Amino acid sequence: MPIEAKSLNEECGLFGIWNQKHAAYLTYDGLHALQHRGQEGAGIVANQNGHLKRHKGLGLLTHVFNKPEYLESLPGKAALGHVRYSTAGSHGIENIQPMMFTGIHAYPFALAHNGNLTNAKTLRKQLTDDGQTFKASSDSEILGKLIENNPKPNFIDRLKDSLNQIRGGFAFILMTPDSMIAALDPNGFRPLVIGKRDDGSTIICSETCALDQVHAKYVRDVEPGEIVIVNDDGIKSEKFTDNTELSVCSMEYIYFSRPDSVIRGVSVSRARHRMGQILAKEQPTPNADVVMAVPNSSFEAAIGYSTASGIPFDMGLVKNQYVARTFIEPTQSEREHGVRMKLSVVRPAVEGKNIVLVDDSIVRGTTSKYIVRLLKANGAKSVNVRIASPVLKFPCFYGIDIRTADELIGAHYSVDGIRKQIESDSLGYLSVNGLTKAIGHLSNNQYNGLCTAYFDGNYPTKLYDYQKEFDEEAKDLGLYKGMKA
Ligand code: SF4
Known part of the structure; x- marks a missing residue:
C-alpha cells in the first residue's frame, strides 16, 4: 500500500x-x-x-x-x-x-x-x-x-x-x-x-x-x-x-490490486515490472548509482527500472508495517506524522549516492517531498524521482476517493513545477502510451480495454451527477489544456 x-x-x-x-x-x-x-x-x-x-x-x-x-x-x-x-x-x-x-x-x-x-x-x-x-x-x-x-x-x-x-x-x-x-x-x-x-x-x-x-x-x-x-x-x-465497452481501471494494475493477483489475464506484478522497464527507457537517469523503491507498492516497478537501465537496485527505505491505523480523516500534519512513523532510511545504502527513487504515483506531493528530504538528510547526493504512472491530474468517479482535481498536485503544476515542489533533482513520469503498453491491450475498443481517465481525462462514460461540477473545475484549472482532444 x-x-x-x-x-x-x-x-x-x-x-x-x-x-x-x-x-x-x-x-x-x-x-x-x-x-x-x-x-x-x-x-x-x-x-x-x-x-x-x-x-x-x-x-x-x-x-x-x-x-x-x-x-x-x-x-x-x-x-x-x-x-x-x-x-x-x-x-x-x-x-x-x-x-x-x-x-x-x-x-x-x-x-x-x-x-x-x-x-x-x-x-x-x-x-x-x-x-x-x-x-x-x-x-x-x-x-x-x-x-x-x-x-x-x-x-x-x-x-x-x-x-x-x-x-x-x-x-x-x-x-x-x-x-x-x-x-x-x-x-x-x-x-x-x-x-x-x-x-x-x-x-x-x-x-x-x-x-x-x-x-x-x-x-x-x-x-x-x-x-x-x-x-x-x-x-x-x-x-x-x-x-x-471494457475499460478496466488502470490504477488496479498500478497500485490497488495485490501484486500476486491477475486481472483479465495480466499479472499485476508483471505489469508493474514492465511499467518500470518502460519508465527506464522513457525517463533515463544518466550517472545514477542506485535504484530504490518507495515501499511497498513500487518494488516491482523499481526492479523493472533497474533491470532495464542496468543500475543496481537497493533497499534504501524501509516501511514499518505495524503502524496503528486511524479511521478518522487525517489532517495534513497527521498525514506527515503518519509517514514519519512508517518510513525509515538505510543510511549506508543512501549516503553519497545519486539515487533513482521509483514511486507508483504522486497524489498531493507532500509525501514525495518528505521522502526526498529524508534521503538528502541521510547523505544522498541527488534524488531523481521516477513515477511508474502518468501525471495524475483528473478526478475519478468510478470508485476511488479523489473526486476533485484540486487535491492533485498534477492538476496545478507542470512536471517541472511538481519537481520544484517536491524538491527533487529531477522528475520523470511514465507516458499514457507507456502505461497502456506495460499493461497490454485488453480489448480492441477505443480504450484498449483500459480506463486511463485519471491521467488523460478520457472518461469512458458520462459523469451524470458529477458532470457539471467537473466541467467547471476542468475549465477553471485548465485540465485539458495542451492535451489531445
Ligand atoms: S479514473 Fe479510471 S483509471 Fe482512474 S482510478 Fe478511476 S477508474 Fe481507475
Missing part, C-alpha cells in the same frame, strides 16, 4: 462462496486476502437453508471477528463477505456491508458493492421523493432499494431493471435465500473473478489473490454487463445490458 495515508483509496473487496460446509470460515480467509482493498470495516452474511444472518463491524477483519463465536454463529453452506473503504458516505457502522434488504416482496437478500455510482444523487432523490428512507449514506444502498421496490415478481428481473438504472463503476455480489448473484458494470471498471474449489464450491471475489488464499482455481473474469447466478443447479450467465 502507498505511504501517503488515505491518499488514494479504493472502495472495497468482495468475496462470496456457494456450496461449502460452514462457508463463513472460508469467506473470512478470502476477505483476509482482500484486506488491502479496505480497512474501515468488514462483514459476513451466512446463508443457512435460506436464512440470512450477519455479523459486521468497524475496523480490520481480525478486529471485527476477534472472538471465535462470531464466525461460529454464522453457519450455512453459502456466505458473502465485504471489506470496506468509504469513498461515498460516512464512516459509521450503518455503511458497513453486506447490507440487508427485504422490501415489498418480503424476499430477503444481502448485497456487497465495490465502486461508485455516478447517478447516486439523482436516484437517491427520486427514491426519497417516492417515500423511501435510507439507513446509510453510501451509494451502495441504492441498488438494494431499487430491487426491493421493483414490482416485477421475479428477483432476477427486478435486479436487471435496477442495474439498468444505475451508472458508474460497480461490482456487486448479492446473496438471496437460494442463490449467489454477481453483477459487473458495463465497463468492467473493477475486477471480479469466478473460481472453483476441488470440493465443488464456487467462489466469486474481487481479486484472484483471494482465490489462491482459499485454494480455488481461477475459472474466468465476470464480463461487463454480465450477471452470474450461482445456486444448487450450477452456474448460469445472463446479461443485463449488451451496451458494454
Whole structure:
C-alpha cells in the first residue's frame, strides 16, 4: 500500500462462496486476502437453508471477528463477505456491508458493492421523493432499494431493471435465500473473478489473490454487463445490458490490486515490472548509482527500472508495517506524522549516492517531498524521482476517493513545477502510451480495454451527477489544456 495515508483509496473487496460446509470460515480467509482493498470495516452474511444472518463491524477483519463465536454463529453452506473503504458516505457502522434488504416482496437478500455510482444523487432523490428512507449514506444502498421496490415478481428481473438504472463503476455480489448473484458494470471498471474449489464450491471475489488464499482455481473474469447466478443447479450467465465497452481501471494494475493477483489475464506484478522497464527507457537517469523503491507498492516497478537501465537496485527505505491505523480523516500534519512513523532510511545504502527513487504515483506531493528530504538528510547526493504512472491530474468517479482535481498536485503544476515542489533533482513520469503498453491491450475498443481517465481525462462514460461540477473545475484549472482532444 502507498505511504501517503488515505491518499488514494479504493472502495472495497468482495468475496462470496456457494456450496461449502460452514462457508463463513472460508469467506473470512478470502476477505483476509482482500484486506488491502479496505480497512474501515468488514462483514459476513451466512446463508443457512435460506436464512440470512450477519455479523459486521468497524475496523480490520481480525478486529471485527476477534472472538471465535462470531464466525461460529454464522453457519450455512453459502456466505458473502465485504471489506470496506468509504469513498461515498460516512464512516459509521450503518455503511458497513453486506447490507440487508427485504422490501415489498418480503424476499430477503444481502448485497456487497465495490465502486461508485455516478447517478447516486439523482436516484437517491427520486427514491426519497417516492417515500423511501435510507439507513446509510453510501451509494451502495441504492441498488438494494431499487430491487426491493421493483414490482416485477421475479428477483432476477427486478435486479436487471435496477442495474439498468444505475451508472458508474460497480461490482456487486448479492446473496438471496437460494442463490449467489454477481453483477459487473458495463465497463468492467473493477475486477471480479469466478473460481472453483476441488470440493465443488464456487467462489466469486474481487481479486484472484483471494482465490489462491482459499485454494480455488481461477475459472474466468465476470464480463461487463454480465450477471452470474450461482445456486444448487450450477452456474448460469445472463446479461443485463449488451451496451458494454471494457475499460478496466488502470490504477488496479498500478497500485490497488495485490501484486500476486491477475486481472483479465495480466499479472499485476508483471505489469508493474514492465511499467518500470518502460519508465527506464522513457525517463533515463544518466550517472545514477542506485535504484530504490518507495515501499511497498513500487518494488516491482523499481526492479523493472533497474533491470532495464542496468543500475543496481537497493533497499534504501524501509516501511514499518505495524503502524496503528486511524479511521478518522487525517489532517495534513497527521498525514506527515503518519509517514514519519512508517518510513525509515538505510543510511549506508543512501549516503553519497545519486539515487533513482521509483514511486507508483504522486497524489498531493507532500509525501514525495518528505521522502526526498529524508534521503538528502541521510547523505544522498541527488534524488531523481521516477513515477511508474502518468501525471495524475483528473478526478475519478468510478470508485476511488479523489473526486476533485484540486487535491492533485498534477492538476496545478507542470512536471517541472511538481519537481520544484517536491524538491527533487529531477522528475520523470511514465507516458499514457507507456502505461497502456506495460499493461497490454485488453480489448480492441477505443480504450484498449483500459480506463486511463485519471491521467488523460478520457472518461469512458458520462459523469451524470458529477458532470457539471467537473466541467467547471476542468475549465477553471485548465485540465485539458495542451492535451489531445
Ligand atoms: S479514473 Fe482512474 S482510478 Fe478511476 S477508474 Fe479510471 S483509471 Fe481507475
